[in-house]
Amino acid sequence: MSQNLPAAGAPAACRILLELNGERRELEVQPWTTLLDLLRDQLGLSGTKKGCDHGQCGACTVLVDGRRINSCLSLAVMQDGAKVTTVEGLAGADGLHPMQAAFVRHDAFQCGYCTPGQICSAVGLANENRAHTRDELREQMSGNLCRCGAYPNILAAIEDALPTLRGQGGDA
Amino acid sequence: MTPFSYHRPEAIDEALALAGPDSRFIAGGTNLLDLMKENLLHPRRLIDINRLPLREITPTPEGGLLIGALVGNAELAWDPRIEARYPLVAKAILAGASPQLRNMASTGGNLLQRTRCYYFYDAQTPCNKREPGSGCPARDGLNRMHAILGASDACVAVHPSDLCVALAALGAQVHTQGPQGKRRIDFADFHRLPDDEPWRDNNLDERELVTAVELPPQGYAGHCAYLKLRDRASYAFALVSVAAALDLDGERIRGARIALGGVAHKPWRLVEAEQLLCGRRAEPAAFAEAAERLLQSAQPLAGNAFKIELARRAIVRALGEAAGGTPR
Incomplete structure (x- = not known):
């Protein structure tokens, strides 16, 4: 993916690949977009909440490669290649998780x-x-x-x- | 956040070549991004070091362990070698932050986190650490959380890490790499006291990268304790914390290590206090003498005199727990 990243110089949008709730997504993000803002504002997945936006409340918790993290304190671009699961992705075809x-x-x-x-x-x-x-x-x-x-x-x-x-x- | 360019080098040399005065390395990002959101830091360039080959924990020829700078805090605390041989490190990590943050934060980043002094975090107030020469409102302001040891007129902030308190007690070394090459820094010489340059938290050069932390062979696994006292039962910074480790020969103390957190600009260790314990019986009277010596130069601020007595009792209790065998 690094060939898609900007060379030294002016800030530029980055292309990233996520497996988001089981679906492969190719996305364009600004480097300063947090994973939380990508989910909520860019992708309309508003299940993940913005509480304090400083990693203190846990409302923004999502799973990245199965591990819980605060999505407000991670840049979306840093999750390039990761498998992200939000609350919207927990339920299966046969009902609630x-x-x-x-x-x-x-x-x-x-x-x-x-x-x-x-x-x-x-x-x-x-x-x-x-x-x-x-x-x-x-x-x-x-x-x-x-x-x-x-x-x-x-x-x-x-x-x-x-x-x-x-x-x-x-x-x- | 102020816009920045993002770079993701795959090799250490490449990362070092990108480094400079307007750039920052980012690993977990749990503290750096928070500071950027508060507009306290505004790097023009972020260098994401997560693809660098610094994720291994490997044995050293001396019998210790070399922990790559990118090993996560939770991963480190739960590593079977750390649990078995360095429980002090595991306990200190698990006393800090939250599970989510421990999943994100890196070993190197934990060393480099900034103080949580309220004034440092509030861009509306002066702060010598943030704006050199602007003043220190904490010295005569709200200073309940602040330093009782090693502070200066310019700064009374404390270092917030728990892991670092354990690393100071064990006598770890920090491995770094910069444009001048590689070096190792004794843990006691890594962080700084504020003196008249409180904006310098540590002795790293501007373009220098922490690559690993080396644990010495002796982990004091059988007799160690990490005691953290704070305002709530979990997920809060320490008012006082103590990392205590004993090497016992029956009831006699062969060697002791004590480091304090939450009391100074760096983890506080005093070799003379540890030496007072050598050859003594492991009992409260001896522990109290060591505590007295450790706190001899303590200077309270208006709001934190309680910390001196709290630290004294915490030291005695932690040494007692260590003497009784590492709490499980």
Whole structure:
């Protein structure tokens, strides 16, 4: 892809390739466009939320190659060649992703603004497979704030979905 | 963000050739992009170093480990060799930031992150670190989070890293490469105290790239602890943190390492305090003496005198935990 990048000199748009929610996308981005702004403003995928825009709230969490990151603190151009999954890409043909279904079952939200980030973060947590107690779950969800305070139900939803997801080794 | 050009070299020489006064290297970007969004930094050229061959963790001939600068923070904390031989490094990393940030942030970038002093982050206020000569409103302002050791009239900011506190305690080395060639910098000489040049966080040259961090053979795996005290239980910067490591012969201390975070412009280590412990029994009275020595030159600001007592107790507690065996 580097042949598409500008030579030293004036800033110029860059062509990048993403596998976005299972679909191959060739895109043109300005170097200073964050992954979050690409998703929301350029591609209309507004499921991923802009909360603080400084990596402090977790509302913008997406999965890149199966790992959770803050999309507000990554440049789109730096994800060239990556596989990106947003909340829109979690559900399969046969219905909601198990983590989404658990959030519904446990009423794990109030206003819902942090929810896509919470769900993507929880799927990333399941992929990491490093949380085995409630305290570890809480600690490893600390990058996602919920100002409504729905934490007890968020925790219950994640606990409920984890056994289904563990061992699947999925990358979404 | 101010527009910039983007470059993605595949080789170190190519990256160094692109470097210059208006350029910045970017790896994880978790701190740099934040500073660019706040309009505190406005490089004209970003050099994305993620394609450089700096992602390996390899054994050194001396029996230590060489950690490539691009190894991610989470990846490093969860590496089986780090977990088994350098749990102090793993614990320090996992005490910092959030899982998302740890997935993005790199080893080299962690060393180079800037202070989170509120005044440094607020472009509306003076700050000697940001605008040399403009003044330091923190010295007589809100300074609860600020330095108690090694500060200057020009700056009372603290270094925010947890990883660096563990690396300072272990005596790591930083490998760099620049136009003048390669060099190794002892961790104690990597970061700087503010003195009258607070805009210089470290001793890197302008075009110099961190390529790796080298861990020495001794990891104090059996007897170490990282204790971080902060305003909330997770995802906050340290008020005080302590990396403590002991080499024990039964109940006697053969060697000790102590480094403090959240108290100075760099991780704070004092070899004399560690030497006080050598040959002593591993017990609270000895730990308290070491703490006393470490904090002897502490100078409180109006809002952070509590940190001196907090640090004293944290040192004693962390050494006690280390003596009892690395907490699992």
